[in-house]
Amino acid sequence: MKRRKLLMIPGPIEFEPEVLRALGAPTTSHVAANFIETFGNALDMMKKVWNSPSGQPFIIAGSGTLAMDLAGANLIEHGDKALVISTGYFGERFADLLKRYGAQVTILKAPIGQVVPEAEIENALKNDNYKLLTFTHVDTSTAVKVDPEPIGKLGQKYNVLTILDGVCSVAGEEIKQDEWGIDVVLTASQKAIGVPPGLALLVVSEKAMSVWKKRKTPVANYYADWSNWLPIMNAYADRKPSYFGTPAVNLVAALEVSLKIILEEGMAARIKRHEKVAQAFREAFRSLGLKMIPQNDTVCANTLSAPYYPEGIDGASLLKEIANAGIILAGGLLPEIKGNYFRIGHMGSVNQGDVLATIGAIEASLQKCGHQAEPGIAVGAALKVLNQ
Numbered sequence: 560m561k562r563r564k565l566l567m568i569p570g571p572i573e574f575e576p577e578v579l580r581a582l583g584a585p586t587t588s589h590v591a592a593n594f595i596e597t598f599g600n601a602l603d604m605m606k607k608v609w610n611s612p613s614g615q616p617f618i619i620a621g622s623g624t625l626a627m628d629l630a631g632a633n634l635i636e637h638g639d640k641a642l643v644i645s646t647g648y649f650g651e652r653f654a655d656l657l658k659r660y661g662a663q664v665t666i667l668k669a670p671i672g673q674v675v676p677e678a679e680i681e682n683a684l685k686n687d688n689y690k691l692l693t694f695t696h697v698d699t700s701t702a703v704k705v706d707p708e709p710i711g712k713l714g715q716k717y718n719v720l721t722i723l724d725g726v727c728s729v730a731g732e733e734i735k736q737d738e739w740g741i742d743v744v745l746t747a748s749q750k751a752i753g754v755p756p757g758l759a760l761l762v763v764s765e766k767a768m769s770v771w772k773k774r775k776t777p778v779a780n781y782y783a784d785w786s787n788w789l790p791i792m793n794a795y796a797d798r799k800p801s802y803f804g805t806p807a808v809n810l811v812a813a814l815e816v817s818l819k820i821i822l823e824e825g826m827a828a829r830i831k832r833h834e835k836v837a838q839a840f841r842e843a844f845r846s847l848g849l850k851m852i853p854q855n856d857t858v859c860a861n862t863l864s865a866p867y868y869p870e871g872i873d874g875a876s877l878l879k880e881i882a883n884a885g886i887i888l889a890g891g892l893l894p895e896i897k898g899n900y901f902r903i904g905h906m907g908s909v910n911q912g913d914v915l916a917t918i919g920a921i922e923a924s925l926q927k928c929g930h931q932a933e934p935g936i937a938v939g940a941a942l943k944v945l946n947q
């Protein structure tokens with residue numbers, strides 16, 4: 560019997576064997592010719608995945624929260640006004656983080672399962688003098704997806720920098736950073752990018768870089784300061800050796816492999832695959848009578864799903880049953896409703912077999928926990944979508 564369980568949480572995800580092999584290869588010097596080439600290739604490919612030919616990519620050792628910190632530390636000066644558009648847990652985190660750097664933060668908070676209406680955002684921008692706004696493409700605590708394009712356009716209209724937390728979306732949801740005029744799009748390696756945890760990844764617009772260059776005060780975080788990292792990124796892009804802090808050599812090698820796999824699949828095909836998988840999960844949950852946090856399909860993420868437990872089902876017991884059936888899922892994260900729902904990550908290399916195995920395990924475990932449904936109904940509903 561296979562002893563390994565299938566990891567279907569919203570990061571870390573299941574990684575491709577080639578990616579893991581790169582991680583396990585002997586570590587080279589950070590100034591070895593082959594590593595310089597690898598780092599440079601990864602920077603070049605990031606611009607393609609982000610759809611940002613004009614952007615400045617950064618690859619820095621750390622988690623997604625460091626990517627958020629890099630944006631906050633470099634773009635906020637004491638007293639700057641920031642607007643945080645929150646669709647869950649990670650919006651709140653951005654607000655806390657920006658305050659550390661002295662920002663005056665206003666939060667526009669969406670009701671659970673909904674997004675903040677565009678008119679409300681425009682109204683806020685019209686009536687105050689914000690330096691930047693942050694928003695979460697897919698909030699991993701609610702599985703709510705925000706449409707970034709109109710917010711990018713609003714940022715341009717009101718001359719406000721736009722920072723997109725794309726930790727749960729980059730390489731899984733459609734992103735056109737340049738076309739949509741978004742100034743920072745940030746993520747972490749362990750989500751849809753498909754590399755074990757440990758890399759903070761972001762692409763920064765020319766406009767945001769010039770705002771940063773005009774700072775009057777030094778960046779209050781030494782490790783995060785772009786003054787330290789920009790020369791390093793430029794050197795690797797020019798295929799030259801350099802040093803500030805030792806890069807995560809093996810993770811960068813794994814990143815090069817994963818970005819190659821992503822671009823070989825093609826962004827359009829990859830996004831379509833994620834849409835189809837998400838739809839299969841939604842139809843499966845509907846067939847079982849499970850309600851989801853996002854209030855309609857247009858705000859449903861394609862990278863994860865967040866259904867409520869059915870009435871009378873104990874969440875902890877259900878997740879335990881599902882784990883016994885070989886599938887690891889995640890519990891709730893949003894404090895207000897933490898115990899009432901669970902989360903399934905379905906991003907990255909996820910395939911039809913993973914989807915059907917997961918839905919089969921959920922369906923069987925629900926039944927064991929006392930939820931009545933016709934056996935096979937959820938797998939059937941998912942198959943109908945996948946076979947289209």
Ligand SMILES: *Cc1c(COP(=O)(O)O)cnc(C)c1O
Nearest residue numbers: 622623624649697699726727747
């Ligand atoms: C996972 C996640 C983060 C935090 O990333 P870490 O790597 O855990 O620090 C931030 N924002 C979103 C939307 C995420 O999904």
